Amino acid sequence: MELSSSLEDYLEAIYNVIKVKTAARATDIAKKLNVANSSVTNALQILVNRGLVNHAPYDIITLTPKGRKIAKQIAWKHEVFRDFFTTVLAIDHDTANKCACSIEHIIPDLVVERFVQYLDFERRCKYGGKRWVDGFGFMRNEIPDEKDPCEICKEKQESNARSKK
Amino acid sequence: MELSSSLEDYLEAIYNVIKVKTAARATDIAKKLNVANSSVTNALQILVNRGLVNHAPYDIITLTPKGRKIAKQIAWKHEVFRDFFTTVLAIDHDTANKCACSIEHIIPDLVVERFVQYLDFERRCKYGGKRWVDGFGFMRNEIPDEKDPCEICKEKQESNARSKK
DNA sequence: GCAGTAAATTAGATTAGTCTAAAGTTATTA
DNA sequence: TAATAACTTTAGACTAATCTAATTTACTGC
Numbered sequence: 001m002e003l004s005s006s007l008e009d010y011l012e013a014i015y016n017v018i019k020v021k022t023a024a025r026a027t028d029i030a031k032k033l034n035v036a037n038s039s040v041t042n043a044l045q046i047l048v049n050r051g052l053v054n055h056a057p058y059d060i061i062t063l064t065p066k067g068r069k070i071a072k073q074i075a076w077k078h079e080v081f082r083d084f085f086t087t088v089l090a091i092d093h094d095t096a097n098k099c100a101c102s103i104e105h106i107i108p109d110l111v112v113e114r115f116v117q118y119l120d121f122e123r124r125c126k127y128g129g130k131r132w133v134d135g136f137g138f139m140r141n142e143i144p145d146e147k148d149p150c151e152i153c154k155e156k157q158e159s160n161a162r163s164k165k
Numbered sequence: 166m167e168l169s170s171s172l173e174d175y176l177e178a179i180y181n182v183i184k185v186k187t188a189a190r191a192t193d194i195a196k197k198l199n200v201a202n203s204s205v206t207n208a209l210q211i212l213v214n215r216g217l218v219n220h221a222p223y224d225i226i227t228l229t230p231k232g233r234k235i236a237k238q239i240a241w242k243h244e245v246f247r248d249f250f251t252t253v254l255a256i257d258h259d260t261a262n263k264c265a266c267s268i269e270h271i272i273p274d275l276v277v278e279r280f281v282q283y284l285d286f287e288r289r290c291k292y293g294g295k296r297w298v299d300g301f302g303f304m305r306n307e308i309p310d311e312k313d314p315c316e317i318c319k320e321k322q323e324s325n326a327r328s329k330k
Numbered sequence: 331g332c333a334g335t336a337a338a339t340t341a342g343a344t345t346a347g348t349c350t351a352a353a354g355t356t357a358t359t360a
Numbered sequence: 361t362a363a364t365a366a367c368t369t370t371a372g373a374c375t376a377a378t379c380t381a382a383t384t385t386a387c388t389g390c
Contacts, residue, residue, distance in 0.1 A: 006347065026368060039348055041369055046346095058355060058368060089279045102271040107264055114254045117302050121295065130286065132279075171377065191338060204378055206339055211376095223338060223385055332390095339384070345377090354369070360362095 001050060005105035008074050009033055010043040011052060012104075014061055015071035023060040077104040077112050084115055088122060090132030166215060170270035173239050174198055175208040176217060177269075179226055180236035188225040242269040242277050249280050253287065255297030 003011070013032045017024035026040045033040075044061065047053035052067030063071060078100045085096035122130075168176070178197045182189035191205045198205075209226065212218035217232030228236060243265045250261035287295075 004346075027366090035347090036349060037368065038350080038370080042347075085276070089276065089283060091276055091279060095273070095276065099272055099276055103268050106267040106271075108260070111250070111254065111256055111260065111264055114256060114297075117297075118254060118295075121302060130283075132282075169376075192336090200377090201379060202338065203340080203380085207377075333388100334390105335386100335388085337384100337386075339382100341382080342380090344379075347375090349374075350372090352369100352371080354367105356365100356367075358363100358365075360364100 003050075003070070005102075007043060007046060008070075008105050009101075010040070010047060011063075011067060011071045012074045012078065014053065014063060015068065015075055018063065023062050025060060029061070073109075074104055077107065077109075080112050080115050080119070081107075084119060088119065088130075168215075168235070170267075172208060172211060173235075173270045174266075175205070175212060176228075176232060176236045177239045177243070179218065179228060180233065180240055183228065188227050190225060194226070238274075239269055242272065242274075245277050245280050245284070246272075249284060253284065253295075 010029060010033065013029045014024050017028045017032065021028070026037055026044070029040045030037045044053060044055050047067065048055050052064055052070060054062045054064055081100035081103055082093075082096050085091040085099055086093060089096075091099070175194060175198065178194045179189050182193045182197065186193070191202055191209070195202045195205045209218060209220050212232065213220050217229055217235060219227045219229055246265035246268055247258075247261050250256040250264055251258060254261075256264070
């Protein structure tokens with residue numbers, strides 16, 4: 001049974017609150033997602049019906065094993081995308097989070113897996129790793145052969161040298 | 166005035182049909198987006214009201230300058246993402262297209278711009294460029310210093326050498 | 331030039347997700 | 361313990377996007 005982006009957001013929010021507080025209240029979720037309390041009530045009823053959330057009226061909110069599993073998966077995607085946006089694309093933390101939050105519901109697992117592999121390679125490979133320099137663009141963190149950098153890095157090295165005079 | 170993902174899809178579909186046919190018909194759009202004809206009529210009325218599309222009942226469909234500008238922007242994002250998914254992450258064309266199609270409405274221009282820069286750097290830098298090998302993972306297209314590859318690439322070289330015996 | 335077909339529109343229904351306002355419940359504290 | 365505050369739920373309305381079925385319009389081939 002497919003979950004809408006909206007319901008996934010609720011599930012993820014519950015998951016994140018529970019990580020800190022052991023159980024969630026409707027208001028926590030409402031604040032986190034910036035929606036009305038009644039919208040939370042509405043979503044909870046659906047999630048309870050689908051067996052993803054434990055909740056009786058006026059009671060606290062927890063996840064069923066099934067719900068936790070799904071929530072974890074969503075949170076994982078969020079992490080991967082935030083990581084990618086911040087470390088690879090050098091996007092500011094806030095924008096990275098927002099982007100992650102919207103695409104996490106859309107990109108299939110297989111593609112997220114590929115992002116993970118890419119991040120991993122970029123980190124572990126000796127010749128991997130770039131950084132973003134405002135007003136210049138991307139450049140390698142370390143140039144494998146200092147005497148023979150690529151054209152772009154050479155450009156940067158020269159402009160650096162010039163500015164030091 | 167913000168456009169919904171759905172309306173952006175219609176605009177983009179019109180743009181793509183027009184690229185090939187000079188003017189679009191409602192059925193073209195319906196087929197492209199896999200929706201009922203009446204849904205297209207409905208969307209057209211909104212887009213006409215917003216000054217993005219030229220269309221009188223039963224007539225052909227074209228874009229206003231304003232509409233074309235927006236459509237172009239959406240199509241550009243689509244291109245960038247498809248490019249990224251296929252060339253950087255080595256995702257199959259079909260999945261790449263689907264992913265591009267859903268995130269193109271969500272990711273802000275500034276972030277797409279960063280993807281462009283990343284793609285560009287990866288292509289132009291002497292030490293950039295990786296490829297995906299099924300069952301192995303990412304590896305560099307060319308190892309800068311053949312005698313001193315990174316650990317991951319070394320692994321791959323060795324397993325290649327072994328399989329050639 | 332008109333009959334038949336293809337295309338487009340209208341009308342009306344449905345669904346999901348949201349909201350506000352009012353009513354109900356629980357917890358706090360004087 | 362009774363009043364009040366804080367929280368939750370219910371009720372009802374609204375919007376956007378879709379659908380099907382029925383109607384209207386336009387085109388095409390004879």
